[in-house]
Amino acid sequence: xxxxxxxxxxxxxxxxxxxxxxxxxxxxxxxxxxxxxxxxxxxxxxxxxxxxxxxxxxxxxxxxxxxxxxxxxxxxxxxxxxxxxxxxxxxxxxxxxxxxxxxxxxxxxxxxxxxxxxxxxxxxxxxxxxxxxxxxxxxxxxxxxxxxxxxxxxxxxxxxxxxxxxxxxxxxxxxxxxxxxxxxxxxxxxxxxxxxxxxxxxxxxxxxxxxxxxxxxxxxxxxxxxxxxxxxxxxxxxxxxxxxxxxxxxxxxxxxxxxxxxxxxxxxxxxxxxxxxxxxxxxxxxxxxxxxxxxxxxxxxxxxxxxxxxxxxxxxxxxxxxxxxxx
Amino acid sequence: xxxxxxxxxxxxxxxxxxxxxxxxxxxxxxxxxxxxxxxxxxxxxxxxxxxxxxxxxxxxxxxxxxxxxxxxxxxxxxxxxxxxxxxxxxxxxxxxxxxxxxxxxxxxxxxxxxxxxxxxxxxxxxxxxxxxxxxxxxxxxxxxxxxxxxxxxxxxxxxxxxxxxxxxxxxxxxxxxxxxxxxxxxxxxxxxxxxxxxxxxxxxxxxxxxxxxxxxxxxxxxxxxxxxxxxxxxxxxxxxxxxxxxxxxxxxxxxxxxxxxxxxxxxxxxxxxxxxxxxxxxxxxxxxxxxxxxxxxxxxxxxxxxxxxxxxxxxxxxxxxxxxxxxxxx
Numbered sequence: 001x002x003x004x005x006x007x008x009x010x011x012x013x014x015x016x017x018x019x020x021x022x023x024x025x026x027x028x029x030x031x032x033x034x035x036x037x038x039x040x041x042x043x044x045x046x047x048x049x050x051x052x053x054x055x056x057x058x059x060x061x062x063x064x065x066x067x068x069x070x071x072x073x074x075x076x077x078x079x080x081x082x083x084x085x086x087x088x089x090x091x092x093x094x095x096x097x098x099x100x101x102x103x104x105x106x107x108x109x110x111x112x113x114x115x116x117x118x119x120x121x122x123x124x125x126x127x128x129x130x131x132x133x134x135x136x137x138x139x140x141x142x143x144x145x146x147x148x149x150x151x152x153x154x155x156x157x158x159x160x161x162x163x164x165x166x167x168x169x170x171x172x173x174x175x176x177x178x179x180x181x182x183x184x185x186x187x188x189x190x191x192x193x194x195x196x197x198x199x200x201x202x203x204x205x206x207x208x209x210x211x212x213x214x215x216x217x218x219x220x221x222x223x224x225x226x227x228x229x230x231x232x233x234x235x236x237x238x239x240x241x242x243x244x245x246x247x248x249x250x251x252x253x254x255x256x257x258x259x260x261x262x263x264x265x266x267x268x269x270x271x272x273x274x275x276x277x278x279x280x281x282x283x284x285x286x287x288x289x290x291x292x293x294x295x296x297x298x299x300x301x302x303x304x305x306x307x308x309x310x311x312x313x314x315x316x317x318x319x320x321x322x323x324x325x326x327x
Numbered sequence: 328x329x330x331x332x333x334x335x336x337x338x339x340x341x342x343x344x345x346x347x348x349x350x351x352x353x354x355x356x357x358x359x360x361x362x363x364x365x366x367x368x369x370x371x372x373x374x375x376x377x378x379x380x381x382x383x384x385x386x387x388x389x390x391x392x393x394x395x396x397x398x399x400x401x402x403x404x405x406x407x408x409x410x411x412x413x414x415x416x417x418x419x420x421x422x423x424x425x426x427x428x429x430x431x432x433x434x435x436x437x438x439x440x441x442x443x444x445x446x447x448x449x450x451x452x453x454x455x456x457x458x459x460x461x462x463x464x465x466x467x468x469x470x471x472x473x474x475x476x477x478x479x480x481x482x483x484x485x486x487x488x489x490x491x492x493x494x495x496x497x498x499x500x501x502x503x504x505x506x507x508x509x510x511x512x513x514x515x516x517x518x519x520x521x522x523x524x525x526x527x528x529x530x531x532x533x534x535x536x537x538x539x540x541x542x543x544x545x546x547x548x549x550x551x552x553x554x555x556x557x558x559x560x561x562x563x564x565x566x567x568x569x570x571x572x573x574x575x576x577x578x579x580x581x582x583x584x585x586x587x588x589x590x591x592x593x594x595x596x597x598x599x600x601x602x603x604x605x606x607x608x609x610x611x612x613x614x615x616x617x618x619x620x621x622x623x624x625x626x627x628x629x630x631x632x633x634x635x636x637x638x639x640x641x642x643x644x645x646x647x648x649x650x651x652x653x654x655x656x657x
């Protein structure tokens with residue numbers, strides 16, 4: 001198993017470099033550029049000034065030279081400085097955005113799994129029942145409703161009409177003046193709508209996935225043998241069916257790891273949440289190459305890591321997978 | 328037209344009796360219609376099985392023989408009819424009593440791949456029944472599992488492995504070990520060798536026979552393979568479209584089949600020892616189980632069918648001592 005993990009990690013390195021080459025080239029091919037953003041609307045900007053700016057940011061070099069420089073810095077985990085006016089380190093900018101995005105996504109993911117897995121199991125066990133039909137319609141409705149639109153509706157309902165929940169940001173204006181329990185309550189209140197909405201659309205996928213896994217497992221003969229052994233139906237479902245049906249969900253977990261940090265551009269914009277999604281959006285709009293590359297590299301890294309974790313998790317949980325032979 | 332006695336399952340001392348058992352399954356007529364039609368899988372079957380004997384259930388695929396097997400050990404509930412095991416009406420059992428009864432009836436499935444939980448070790452597969460019924464646990468369970476695995480021709484070390492580490496034949500041995508673990512009196516063998524190579528089939532059949540002699544279990548042996556059925560059965564019931572066409576002692580039934588369907592089946596089966604006595608080629612397909620033909624189920628394909636056959640359904644009547652056939656002409 002150790003060798004297997006090591007091999008997977010080694011194979012990931014060239015993959016990561018390949019991804020970074022493609023993203024670097026694509027970003028640089030995109031129309032516009034950081035110099036344009038900084039000087040197009042400025043009537044005083046002369047051609048000479050633009051050249052100076054280009055040289056300052058190193059943009060006068062050809063793409064491959066810039067890529068190799070970037071790669072050299074990345075080798076020592078230096079993400080470089082942002083092109084934006086504050087000129088701060090990319091890593092510092094990312095670091096301060098991670099916790100809030102991580103929190104919201106971790107909460108919504110947990111919510112998705114906590115709700116979707118039981119729904120899937122129950123719909124499969126009672127296939128064709130009223131519960132199965134209602135939950136099917138409900139999760140697909142959730143899947144089909146555009147979340148930004150639902151977000152606006154819920155903001156109107158809970159924020160404006162009922163006044164129960166705040167509609168933007170992470171804390172209220174008077175946050176600093178609140179006592180500790182109220183502070184916690186205030187933060188929690190701000191999270192309710194974003195977390196609920198982030199989870200809402202994801203329910204359909206996981207619950208249907210779980211349902212079809214369960215249906216697949218339930219029709220296996222070993223479920224019937226388990227019944228024939230005289231096991232109570234609950235034990236048959238839990239011990240024999242659910243454990244086998246949950247296995248593929250490990251993969252989904254692994255694959256959703258990059259999403260935990262990626263953040264959602266749409267949510268963070270609607271709810272004015274200062275997370276990774278918002279940072280990425282700003283970075284793209286101002287052609288802040290180092291920042292974009294930094295975020296995308298982290299995303300690529302997490303995706304590969306998630307894949308490895310999913311495969312390793314699967315190998316640990318499923319005795320059929322032989323890590324010594326399979327590459 | 329014979330006026331002989333209609334078949335009645337012999338309830339005396341029988342381990343298992345089925346009387347007028349019906350079972351249908353709902354299917355949707357089409358994707359867009361809400362109309363529900365029912366497949367008539369088992370359509371009024373009566374049978375009995377004596378302790379320690381083997382009743383072979385043979386027929387084409389879709390004739391309801393596997394459903395019969397599952398009904399016999401109450402993995403399915405019949406729509407109507409009575410199933411008695413050890414004299415007790417199975418439908419009335421529930422809860423603890425039913426679970427106690429489960430110990431005495433087990434099943435071996437056709438597919439040795441889907442019948443073993445891939446995530447359980449062999450000793451847990453084999454020993455779960457002991458655990459559930461409070462018969463053994465821990466070290467004792469492992470020791471018993473080792474002995475049992477050796478009895479079915481595997482090594483004691485097999486208990487610590489997972490099912491995927493075995494071949495199809497070995498997996499079927501595990502399935503057999505699991506089935507006999509609770510010392511049942513009845514085993515439903517649902518096409519137990521159909522998924523195996525011919526050479527392995529013989530080994531598994533011999534193993535089943537040996538176990539029967541040793542432990543005195545009765546087998547309800549379901550198969551579409553005539554040679555296999557002939558090899559293992561004391562009595563044979565030939566099923567067609569959910570009904571029993573012919574019933575009788577194995578050797579007699581195979582050497583002198585009386586029902587036209589049995590005769591056509593035997594004429595189609597390759598047997599050692601020369602060509603079959605007659606050559607009957609059936610035309611047409613098995614009738615739809617959703618809307619079976621009126622009268623005799625077999626009249627659409629029968630070489631002896633007359634107009635009468637499509638109007639009146641023949642009963643399973645005694646045609647010779649101990650032999651029964653559902654045909655107007657025998």
